[in-house]
Amino acid sequence: MSAPRWRALACAVLLAALPACATVTLAPAGPYAVGGQSVTLGRSWSDISILLPGRPKNVRLLTIDGPLLNRLYIVDGLADGRALASPAGKDPPTPRWRSDLSPGEQVEFVADSVAAMGYQRVETKDLRPARVGGVDGLRFNIAAKTTGGLDISGVAQVAESGGRLFLILFLAPTEHYFGAQEAEVEGIMSSARPGG
Amino acid sequence: MTRLAPALLAAALLSAAATSEAWARSPTAASRPDPATDEGGLWSSSDRAEAEARTKAELDADPVLTGYVRGVACKVAAEYCGEIRVYVMDRPFFNAQMAPNGYMEVWSGLLLRVTDEAELAFVLGHETSHYVHHHSLDAWRAARRRANATMALSAVVAVAGAAAGAGVGGDAAARTINDSVNALVDVLYLAAVASMFAFSRDQEAEADRLGFARAVAAGYDPSAGARLWRALQAEAGHSDFPTARTEEAVASVFATHPVTAARVAALETLSNDRPAGSTDSGRARYRAAIRPHLADWLRDDLRRRDYGRTLHLIDRLAADGEDPGLLDYCRGEVFRRRRGDGDDARALAAYRAASAAPDAPPAVWRELGDLHRKAGQTAEARAAWAAYLARAPDAQDRWLVEASLKALARSGQP
Amino acid sequence: MKPLALLAAACLALAACTTTSVRMAGDARAKAPPAGARILLVEPDIDVRLLTAAGMLEPRADWSASGRRNLRAAIATVLETRSHTVVGLDPDTAMAGRGGQLLRLNGEVGRSILRFSYGRPALPTKSGSFTWTLGDGARTLGRTYDADYALFIHARGSYASGARVAVMVGMAALGVSLPLGRQEVFASLVDLGTGQVIWFNLSTAGPAADMRTPEGAAALTASLLRDLPL
Numbered sequence: 004m005s006a007p008r009w010r011a012l013a014c015a016v017l018l019a020a021l022p023a024c025a026t027v028t029l030a031p032a033g034p035y036a037v038g039g040q041s042v043t044l045g046r047s048w049s050d051i052s053i054l055l056p057g058r059p060k061n062v063r064l065l066t067i068d069g070p071l072l073n074r075l076y077i078v079d080g081l082a083d084g085r086a087l088a089s090p091a092g093k094d095p096p097t098p099r100w101r102s103d104l105s106p107g108e109q110v111e112f113v114a115d116s117v118a119a120m121g122y123q124r125v126e127t128k129d130l131r132p133a134r135v136g137g138v139d140g141l142r143f144n145i146a147a148k149t150t151g152g153l154d155i156s157g158v159a160q161v162a163e164s165g166g167r168l169f170l171i172l173f174l175a176p177t178e179h180y181f182g183a184q185e186a187e188v189e190g191i192m193s194s195a196r197p198g199g
Numbered sequence: 200m201t202r203l204a205p206a207l208l209a210a211a212l213l214s215a216a217a218t219s220e221a222w223a224r225s226p227t228a229a230s231r232p233d234p235a236t237d238e239g240g241l242w243s244s245s246d247r248a249e250a251e252a253r254t255k256a257e258l259d260a261d262p263v264l265t266g267y268v269r270g271v272a273c274k275v276a277a278e279y280c281g282e283i284r285v286y287v288m289d290r291p292f293f294n295a296q297m298a299p300n301g302y303m304e305v306w307s308g309l310l311l312r313v314t315d316e317a318e319l320a321f322v323l324g325h326e327t328s329h330y331v332h333h334h335s336l337d338a339w340r341a342a343r344r345r346a347n348a349t350m351a352l353s354a355v356v357a358v359a360g361a362a363a364g365a366g367v368g369g370d371a372a373a374r375t376i377n378d379s380v381n382a383l384v385d386v387l388y389l390a391a392v393a394s395m396f397a398f399s400r401d402q403e404a405e406a407d408r409l410g411f412a413r414a415v416a417a418g419y420d421p422s423a424g425a426r427l428w429r430a431l432q433a434e435a436g437h438s439d440f441p442t443a444r445t446e447e448a449v450a451s452v453f454a455t456h457p458v459t460a461a462r463v464a465a466l467e468t469l470s471n472d473r474p475a476g477s478t479d480s481g482r483a484r485y486r487a488a489i490r491p492h493l494a495d496w497l498r499d500d501l502r503r504r505d506y507g508r509t510l511h512l513i514d515r516l517a518a519d520g521e522d523p524g525l526l527d528y529c530r531g532e533v534f535r536r537r538r539g540d541g542d543d544a545r546a547l548a549a550y551r552a553a554s555a556a557p558d559a560p561p562a563v564w565r566e567l568g569d570l571h572r573k574a575g576q577t578a579e580a581r582a583a584w585a586a587y588l589a590r591a592p593d594a595q596d597r598w599l600v601e602a603s604l605k606a607l608a609r610s611g612q613p
Numbered sequence: 614m615k616p617l618a619l620l621a622a623a624c625l626a627l628a629a630c631t632t633t634s635v636r637m638a639g640d641a642r643a644k645a646p647p648a649g650a651r652i653l654l655v656e657p658d659i660d661v662r663l664l665t666a667a668g669m670l671e672p673r674a675d676w677s678a679s680g681r682r683n684l685r686a687a688i689a690t691v692l693e694t695r696s697h698t699v700v701g702l703d704p705d706t707a708m709a710g711r712g713g714q715l716l717r718l719n720g721e722v723g724r725s726i727l728r729f730s731y732g733r734p735a736l737p738t739k740s741g742s743f744t745w746t747l748g749d750g751a752r753t754l755g756r757t758y759d760a761d762y763a764l765f766i767h768a769r770g771s772y773a774s775g776a777r778v779a780v781m782v783g784m785a786a787l788g789v790s791l792p793l794g795r796q797e798v799f800a801s802l803v804d805l806g807t808g809q810v811i812w813f814n815l816s817t818a819g820p821a822a823d824m825r826t827p828e829g830a831a832a833l834t835a836s837l838l839r840d841l842p843l
Contacts (some may be wrong), residue, residue, distance in 0.1 A: 150256055343667075
């Protein structure tokens with residue numbers, strides 16, 4: 004096989020079959036723009052958004068040690084009717100964002116999306132208010148498991164502006180990896196300024 | 200082994216001898232097969248899959264539920280009781296599967312759709328029959344015969360990353376490493392494991408027949424099997440997804456139990472040939488065993504977002520008037536999430552009905568409050584939210600509801 | 614034609630002899646204990662199959678069991694020769710509690726190393742040094758099993774049947790290349806004091822390193838434990 008062929012094969016193994024494989028780029032510490040939203044990264048992350056199945060618009064995925072060990076989703080203005088998680092093949096449809104969800108339903112949308120990504124036993128807790136830019140939003144913690152039984156912890160920040168969803172979601176194994184970046188993610192969430 | 204044609208011919212002759220009659224496993228023989236045989240190989244693959252099942256997040260740890268299901272399995276397995284190990288997995292699909300080493304999975308989606316102990320007994324008898332009659336081994340050997348006959352080279356080979364092929368040029372070291380990665384990333388092995396659980400139509404029909412016999416011998420209602428399969432077909436007919444409705448064979452997502460009209464008819468014939476003997480269905484006993492799990496399992500089913508199916512399922516669960524508060528709440532949840540035309544009104548009616556029952560979960564009142572507020576009925580919204588806070592003082596969204604109440608007061612509406 | 618001679622010829626032709634690719638944390642060599650370390654040798658996870666002429670992969674319990682037994686013995690021999698103590702662990706008995714979480718996490722870290730340290734694309738945040746860890750919780754494993762290091766072995770692959778080899782040779786004559794079956798092994802060493810994965814090796818076994826025999830397992834082990842900082 005020639006070089007581009009094996010590259011494509013490796014990417015296919017990673018998350019989903021992709022026709023071509025662009026590179027994974029570095030998101031250095033400092034301002035990181037996601038469409039209209041901007042956040043401030045306290046350290047450098049790897050931007051693996053090109054590995055997201057379906058390449059959803061307005062969704063970015065960052066990691067440091069790979070998506071099995073930490074994943075930071077930054078969603079900039081998800082529009083009414085769009086999904087965060089993409090269904091795999093013939094799976095049933097994934098949850099859709101709606102512009103008029105109640106706060107409880109916004110939390111439910113995120114939890115259902117995490118379940119649709121393949122996590123098991125997804126629970127939310129410690130629901131609390133958060134100011135996101137000039138908007139009243141929510142933060143909450145997540146507990147889940149991988150199908151292999153590894154405990155996963157998560158934290159999410161949700162804000163709705165102009166009917167669109169601005170979300171920052173961090174998921175990582177409870178053992179070491181969640182705690183290792185908790186402060187960094189807290190900082191990123193506090194720096195979020197949803198765009199127009 | 201060095202000349203191809205005679206090897207294939209010998210294999211063909213051997214396979215012709217081992218046809219798929221119901222050769223049964225003896226319960227008294229030492230069960231573990233010789234590791235050097237194909238049966239031994241399947242057994243050890245099953246051992247690995249079973250060890251993984253024990254560590255999976257979906258494993259249901261409730262000892263009361265598991266003990267109940269194992270008790271029924273033991274009754275129908277009779278002389279094979281000691282060889283069967285049942286694991287309940289919390290997966291919202293109608294499925295049960297049997298591995299050739301005696302390890303059985305029963306999924307929560309099945310337990311939710313079975314209405315009494317007799318139907319469960321039929322399913323467990325069906326699965327036990329797959330084990331007793333070596334269906335996995337037969338299926339494996341049949342697949343091998345087919346493969347040898349057609350010399351299908353490509354598909355299965357990819358599974359283990361054995362694609363070491365002698366390419367020309369290219370980055371050999373990197374290619375090798377990526378092939379190694381492919382081989383070692385177990386996700387590619389799941390295809391091989393899943394193939395162990397796929398049986399032919401003939402084998403499913405045989406398991407129906409033998410499972411029926413086992414359940415009846417254990418004293419269960421003979422009409423249970425046909426009843427269950429008919430109910431599955433009816434549910435599929437209510438699916439939101441057109442392909443599920445029009446398919447002649449109703450398949451679960453993992454396609455291990457396609458239920459055809461022929462299978463239902465066969466079971467009905469068997470049942471009609473029986474004298475109307477025992478009608479022990481154990482309906483109340485069964486419902487009591489699954490009751491603690493109804494809320495979680497229905498929420499998992501809701502996440503499939505096939506609202507037609509879920510509503511049909513709720514109707515079946517409500518047939519005897521049990522758990523009205525929980526089931527009306529779940530109906531409300533379906534309408535709330537579906538957001539179709541008129542669903543707000545339907546949700547309101549469902550939550551209202553729930554609120555009259557003693558087993559209504561506190562969330563009913565929060566949802567009523569949200570719906571009343573949406574409809575501009577502020578007095579009713581206030582009352583409902585206050586009722587929620589009184590019933591769920593430790594709710595994690597307490598402050599949200601309190602904020603909603605404050606906002607309502609501020610807006611100055613009466 | 615004897616199958617072994619054929620395979621040897623194939624090996625030379627395809628350059629598919631035992632290959633290894635080692636990754637190591639920067640200071641691992643310097644901190645290598647000279648003797649007396651206690652190594653938790655987790656039961657090797659081996660699943661090897663028969664690759665038939667038609668391309669099916671038949672599980673072979675006897676081969677996997679021999680591979681497991683032979684590799685365990687060969688590795689223990691190497692470690693004991695270096696004056697370390699070997700403690701065995703069957704992971705199936707250890708999946709509960711925090712220890713079980715650490716074993717699962719080790720699986721995820723291993724998969725991440727394969728995908729992002731060996732595979733493509735690479736992660737910019739992991740370029741440069743080899744830094745992967747299980748975190749402080751690894752001390753739990755160290756305390757529970759009284760061990761300083763944990764060594765994990767994992768193998769998957771297949772061996773071609775004679776008929777398969779014959780088909781391959783026939784096809785090669787027609788200019789079509791056929792996969793011949795091979796065994797991929799990886800090994801990782803975790804410092805249970807720090808949780809760091811200090812050494813990792815990905816290896817493809819050649820025909821002279823057949824783990825189904827004690828001699829082959831010894832040869833495979835010699836390649837597999839190359840540069841092991843113990």
